[in-house]
Amino acid sequence: MTHVSCNICPFVFRSVGMIATSVAAIAFAWMALAAPAVAQNNWTMSISEKEMKLENPLDMMWDKWLMWDIGYQRMMCRNMPYIELRNEASSSSPITEFHLTIGDNRFNFGPFEGGSLAQLGSTTPGFSLLSSTLNGGDEIVVSIGNGGLLPGQLVRFQINLDVDPAFAAQYAATFGATQPDFRTVLFDMNGHNVYDGFVHGDSADNAHAFVTFTPGGDSSEDVFQDEAVAAGTYYNSHFRPYRDSDPVLIFQLQGAVEVPEPATVGSLMMLGITAMMMVRRRCR
Numbered sequence: 001m002t003h004v005s006c007n008i009c010p011f012v013f014r015s016v017g018m019i020a021t022s023v024a025a026i027a028f029a030w031m032a033l034a035a036p037a038v039a040q041n042n043w044t045m046s047i048s049e050k051e052m053k054l055e056n057p058l059d060m061m062w063d064k065w066l067m068w069d070i071g072y073q074r075m076m077c078r079n080m081p082y083i084e085l086r087n088e089a090s091s092s093s094p095i096t097e098f099h100l101t102i103g104d105n106r107f108n109f110g111p112f113e114g115g116s117l118a119q120l121g122s123t124t125p126g127f128s129l130l131s132s133t134l135n136g137g138d139e140i141v142v143s144i145g146n147g148g149l150l151p152g153q154l155v156r157f158q159i160n161l162d163v164d165p166a167f168a169a170q171y172a173a174t175f176g177a178t179q180p181d182f183r184t185v186l187f188d189m190n191g192h193n194v195y196d197g198f199v200h201g202d203s204a205d206n207a208h209a210f211v212t213f214t215p216g217g218d219s220s221e222d223v224f225q226d227e228a229v230a231a232g233t234y235y236n237s238h239f240r241p242y243r244d245s246d247p248v249l250i251f252q253l254q255g256a257v258e259v260p261e262p263a264t265v266g267s268l269m270m271l272g273i274t275a276m277m278m279v280r281r282r283c284r
């Protein structure tokens with residue numbers, strides 16, 4: 001029985017091992033580069049006719065206090081609702097711009113006395129807002145200065161809805177001198193378009209919003225649905241009798257944009273360390 005010693009075997013095994021390590025390293029690099037980014041910049045927009053509802057969304061005592069106004073006052077509040085824009089704490093970039101479309105384009109975002117289109121709320125002082133419109137007043141743009149709205153921060157501001165001049169006579173024929181309710185302009189409560197008399201349940205004529213993160217760019221858009229509202233018969237000239245209940249509600253939109261995953265940088269560093277270990281092993 002002959003015993004043949006094999007001098008070439010350790011070399012073959014080492015080469016196979018190095019090739020396997022290289023293939024694994026390349027596969028790892030591809031996984032790191034091809035992996036979808038999972039980190040996101042996220043925003044939430046809430047709208048309500050009363051700023052204090054946004055400040056105290058779950059407080060029953062506030063709900064009772066806010067609800068028992070008179071019908072005329074509620075009509076005016078619903079024409080000049082408050083928006084709360086929140087940059088979620090999980091985001092990594094500030095929000096520098098907010099966009100909202102009008103929904104029903106027979107209306108527009110109109111100025112307050114003094115000319116501004118968005119007025120900073122009293123509950124979030126200190127922000128520098130600059131407002132303008134696009135598309136003949138049918139899209140409002142609110143820029144947030146001084147570095148923008150940081151992750152974890154929120155800002156509240158008030159907007160004002162007006163009737164387009166071309167629709168003013170038709171509006172007045174039905175609703176007189178009253179002001180349009182944001183729940184009939186940005187969307188149609190219970191799918192009821194009160195200006196056409198139709199019930200569609202269609203979000204094609206509803207408002208949508210997005211924000212710009214800097215850095216990060218424009219987020220996804222979100223659109224209002226034709227929201228279900230229990231006391232949906234009170235709007236514009238249809239004032240609530242004082243004895244009736246009509247809670248102050250909040251309606252929300254949300255969006256996001258993915259940001260480059262910082263882990264990708266870590267993965268590339270790991271790849272570098274693996275390559276260095278391979279070189280060291282070769283030099284032994």
Ligand SMILES: [Ca+2]
Nearest residue numbers: 105106107108
């Ligand atoms: Ca318009």
Ligand SMILES: [Ca+2]
Nearest residue numbers: 079160161162
């Ligand atoms: Ca108005």
Ligand SMILES: [Ca+2]
Nearest residue numbers: 188202203205
């Ligand atoms: Ca609609």
